[in-house]
Amino acid sequence: MKPETLCLHAGYEAKNAEARQLPIYQSTTFKYDTSQDMAKLFELESDDYMYSRLANPTNDFVAAKIAALEGGTAAILTSSGQAANFFAVFNIAGNGDHVVASATIYGGSFNLFAVTMARMGVEFTFVDPLCSDEELEAAFRPNTKAVFGETIANPALTVFDIERFAKAAHAHGVPLIVDNTFATPIHCRPFEWGADIVTHSTTKYMQGTASIIGGCVVDSGNFDWNKYPDKFPGLTTPDDSYHGVVYTEKFGLGKAYITKIMAQLMRDFGSTPSPHDSYLVELGLESLHVRVQRHTENALKIAQFLQNHPKISWINYPGLPDNPYYEIAKKYMPKGTCGVLCFGVKGGRAKAEEFMSYLKLATIETHVADSHTCCLHPASSTHRQMTDEQLKAAGVPADQIRLSVGLEDADDLIEDINQALERV
Numbered sequence: 004m005k006p007e008t009l010c011l012h013a014g015y016e017a018k019n020a021e022a023r024q025l026p027i028y029q030s031t032t033f034k035y036d037t038s039q040d041m042a043k044l045f046e047l048e049s050d051d052y053m054y055s056r057l058a059n060p061t062n063d064f065v066a067a068k069i070a071a072l073e074g075g076t077a078a079i080l081t082s083s084g085q086a087a088n089f090f091a092v093f094n095i096a097g098n099g100d101h102v103v104a105s106a107t108i109y110g111g112s113f114n115l116f117a118v119t120m121a122r123m124g125v126e127f128t129f130v131d132p133l134c135s136d137e138e139l140e141a142a143f144r145p146n147t148k149a150v151f152g153e154t155i156a157n158p159a160l161t162v163f164d165i166e167r168f169a170k171a172a173h174a175h176g177v178p179l180i181v182d183n184t185f186a187t188p189i190h191c192r193p194f195e196w197g198a199d200i201v202t203h204s205t206t207k208y209m210q211g212t213a214s215i216i217g218g219c220v221v222d223s224g225n226f227d228w229n230k231y232p233d234k235f236p237g238l239t240t241p242d243d244s245y246h247g248v249v250y251t252e253k254f255g256l257g258k259a260y261i262t263k264i265m266a267q268l269m270r271d272f273g274s275t276p277s278p279h280d281s282y283l284v285e286l287g288l289e290s291l292h293v294r295v296q297r298h299t300e301n302a303l304k305i306a307q308f309l310q311n312h313p314k315i316s317w318i319n320y321p322g323l324p325d326n327p328y329y330e331i332a333k334k335y336m337p338k339g340t341c342g343v344l345c346f347g348v349k350g351g352r353a354k355a356e357e358f359m360s361y362l363k364l365a366t367i368e369t370h371v372a373d374s375h376t377c378c379l380h381p382a383s384s385t386h387r388q389m390t391d392e393q394l395k396a397a398g399v400p401a402d403q404i405r406l407s408v409g410l411e412d413a414d415d416l417i418e419d420i421n422q423a424l425e426r427v
């Protein structure tokens with residue numbers, strides 16, 4: 004089935020006389036007739052549920068829908084996109100290990116990797132997504148365990164050459180992890196280009212209405228952990244906390260990686276989403292294909308309007324032909340990129356701030372990728388402690404506005420932006 008159909012039909016399927024819509028299993032725990040039934044759960048011998056910190060049926064139905072959309076073999080929901088990226092990496096890289104990551108990733112992921120995971124003993128080397136083959140090759144070390152990048156980076160809007168990075172990762176015997184939040188499986192399915200694991204912040208387009216924080220990790224089932232048993236002992240040698248279970252042996256390549264996240268990381272860190280929040284993700288997913296298309300069409304129209312506007316100094320949108328990532332974007336996302344674009348207002352920091360104050364439709368907030376158009380001026384908010392020079396070095400110029408285009412009528416949005424620019 005096509006993604007458009009999977010949005011509605013994958014995951015939960017009602018049997019005879021069952022609820023049409025996904026039930027919310029709002030229960031911490033599950034009841035058993037005998038203690039032997041329960042014992043099986045603690046040996047990972049049963050697919051039944053024991054405690055919602057590890058797994059919950061509502062969450063799993065939604066994860067199954069996302070797995071189907073991405074073309075993966077297994078998936079798990081997390082309480083945030085941050086937790087998804089942390090679990091995706093930490094499941095295979097620990098103290099003494101190393102990871103190669105794109106330098107233009109979400110600020111929260113950069114901080115997680117460069118600061119917090121560094122404190123846990125995982126080292127990261129960050130590479131420019133357009134680096135030379137020599138630079139990419141030089142980033143790998145004998146203890147490298149994964150490569151990480153974002154299909155479309157938030158907010159740099161660089162496009163990741165998935166096929167190229169997958170080849171490099173595989174040549175070094177490690178998987179490629181791709182954060183597919185901005186593209187969504189409607190525009191790009193990274194597994195088709197060689198990625199092994201996909202992550203999402205479901206907070207963004209997947210849920211779509213700025214109502215919940217959530218995440219997801221999806222496995223393609225394609226990476227053969229058994230080929231490199233010395234690199235990935237957590238998957239290929241016995242886990243003493245479950246009486247010596249070997250994940251790849253017991254669950255096969257399709258399920259080993261996600262089962263290990265559930266059995267170890269969810270058990271120990273508890274970054275599990277509320278079943279009610281997962282239900283809201285389910286509702287969002289049912290219209291993902293329609294919404295993403297509209298977000299993208301609206302963003303392209305606004306980008307085309309802005310690129311010729313006399314009060315705009317620059318614009319960054321990978322759907323515009325003169326963007327340095329246009330060709331890569333066309334290869335991976337022939338139907339369009341995303342609803343987020345960045346531009347500079349002539350006159351710098353003060354003028355950008357003034358422009359935002361005149362907007363009537365676009366609200367000022369830190370969020371992106373939801374149904375209402377919103378915008379952010381990093382220099383006066385998220386990055387306000389930095390000087391103009393520091394902002395330039397960080398790739399966030401003082402005049403930059405990030406616009407997340409919603410589902411309103413594009414002409415109404417253009418009119419609003421135009422009147423604000425005219426008043427500046």
Ligand SMILES: *Cc1c(COP(=O)(O)O)cnc(C)c1O
Pocket residue numbers: 083084085086088109111112153156157182184185203204205206207216217218
């Ligand atoms: C927002 C975001 C995250 C973090 O997700 P949360 O749900 O806010 O924790 C990770 N990656 C990308 C690309 C994002 O846009």
